[in-house]
Amino acid sequence: MVKYPRCFVIGLFLAAITLKPAIGQSLPRTPDGKPNFTGIWAGPGFTHKGANDTDSAAVTVYNAKNFSPFKPGGEALLKRKPSGDFLKDDPTAFCLPNGLTRQILSPYAQQWIQTPQQMVILYEYIHFFRVIPIGAPNRRHEKDAEPTWMGDSIGWWDGDTFVIDTIGLKEWMLDASLDTTGGVEAHWHSDAAHVIERVKFTDPAMVSYSVTIDDPKIFTAPWSQEFQMRLHPTWSLLEFICEENNRCVGGKCNKADVQR
Numbered sequence: 079m080v081k082y083p084r085c086f087v088i089g090l091f092l093a094a095i096t097l098k099p100a101i102g103q104s105l106p107r108t109p110d111g112k113p114n115f116t117g118i119w120a121g122p123g124f125t126h127k128g129a130n131d132t133d134s135a136a137v138t139v140y141n142a143k144n145f146s147p148f149k150p151g152g153e154a155l156l157k158r159k160p161s162g163d164f165l166k167d168d169p170t171a172f173c174l175p176n177g178l179t180r181q182i183l184s185p186y187a188q189q190w191i192q193t194p195q196q197m198v199i200l201y202e203y204i205h206f207f208r209v210i211p212i213g214a215p216n217r218r219h220e221k222d223a224e225p226t227w228m229g230d231s232i233g234w235w236d237g238d239t240f241v242i243d244t245i246g247l248k249e250w251m252l253d254a255s256l257d258t259t260g261g262v263e264a265h266w267h268s269d270a271a272h273v274i275e276r277v278k279f280t281d282p283a284m285v286s287y288s289v290t291i292d293d294p295k296i297f298t299a300p301w302s303q304e305f306q307m308r309l310h311p312t313w314s315l316l317e318f319i320c321e322e323n324n325r326c327v328g329g330k331c332n333k334a335d336v337q338r
Contacts, residue, residue: 105238105279108192113238113279115190115197118313122287122305123185133308135185139253140265140291144303152296156252156265168254168262173204173320175227177250178273181206182289187313197233197240202315210242219245225269242275252291268295283309 106114120126120133148156164171176184186203197210210233211217223230225248233242247269254264272292279285285307292300 104282106282108194110194112192112194112235113240114192115240115277115285116192117309117311118187118189118315119285119307119309120313121182121184121188121307122289123183124308126284126306126308133310137185137255138183138305139255140179140183140289140303144301146297146299146301149294149296149298155268155296158264158266160262160264164262167264169251170204170320175204175206176254177227178229178244178247179252179267179271179289179291180250180254181228182275183253186318187310187315189315197242200315202318204320205318219243225249229273236276239276239278242273242277244273244275247271247273267291267293270295272300277307280306285309 106116108114123135123138124133125136126133160167170176175181181201181203184201184203186201188202189200191198191200195212197208197212199208199210201207206228208228208231210231212233212235217232217234219230219232223246225246227248227250229244230246231242231244233240235241247267249269250267252265252267252271254262256262270293274290274292276288276290277285287305287307288302289305290300290302291297
């Protein structure tokens with residue numbers, strides 16, 4: 079057995095008890111000791127290549143390699159054939175909301191506001207917001223919640239990880255991107271989709287953002303994908319205007335549109 083000098087052992091002990099609090103204290107925390115996610119973030123819809131990266135926006139979709147096997151008929155539900163009608167193929171062209179799972183991936187800034195009772199998320203894209211009550215893991219969702227684009231969300235702490243559990247989503251787009259012809263290539267989720275988000279700091283300015291999709295009408299089991307978000311203290315949310323029934327709806331202009 080190797081014997082080390084007493085001063086060396088004491089030095090290691092002091093380094094251990096000194097470094098551990100330093101690492102913990104380097105993360106932003108609230109007065110009650112919880113990780114503090116308050117701030118403006120570049121979310122999963124940005125590329126994060128390094129500490130000095132500018133976090134450039136990019137169209138992001140879920141990686142099909144992460145999908146669970148399909149149930150019979152599930153692939154047809156996920157991959158609807160484009161109809162050529164933008165109102166059906168990409169409702170956001172008419173200023174309809176993009177829905178929770180697609181909003182998560184939007185390449186726009188988002189602001190988190192944290193209190194002991196609530197986590198509020200303000201999305202720059204379409205100016206959508208979420209107010210997530212924070213409770214124990216056995217907190218119940220609202221009874222008979224009417225299906226909506228963003229669903230019914232509740233949150234709780236699992237150690238230093240913040241967990242968001244969402245149900246009550248109407249059948250809508252899981253994600254979408256433009257194909258090589260300029261058309262929309264979309265995936266859809268059903269009205270049974272159950273989404274769980276897990277957010278945890280990996281350093282003082284970066285978090286791991288994990289999304290789990292459980293859609294029993296399409297997949298045989300839940301599947302997950304991990305993303306990142308970076309804190310940007312100098313950013314601010316900009317105005318985003320999308321007006322329903324505006325001119326040139328769906329990008330098609332007629333003579334009356336031009337003369338307005």
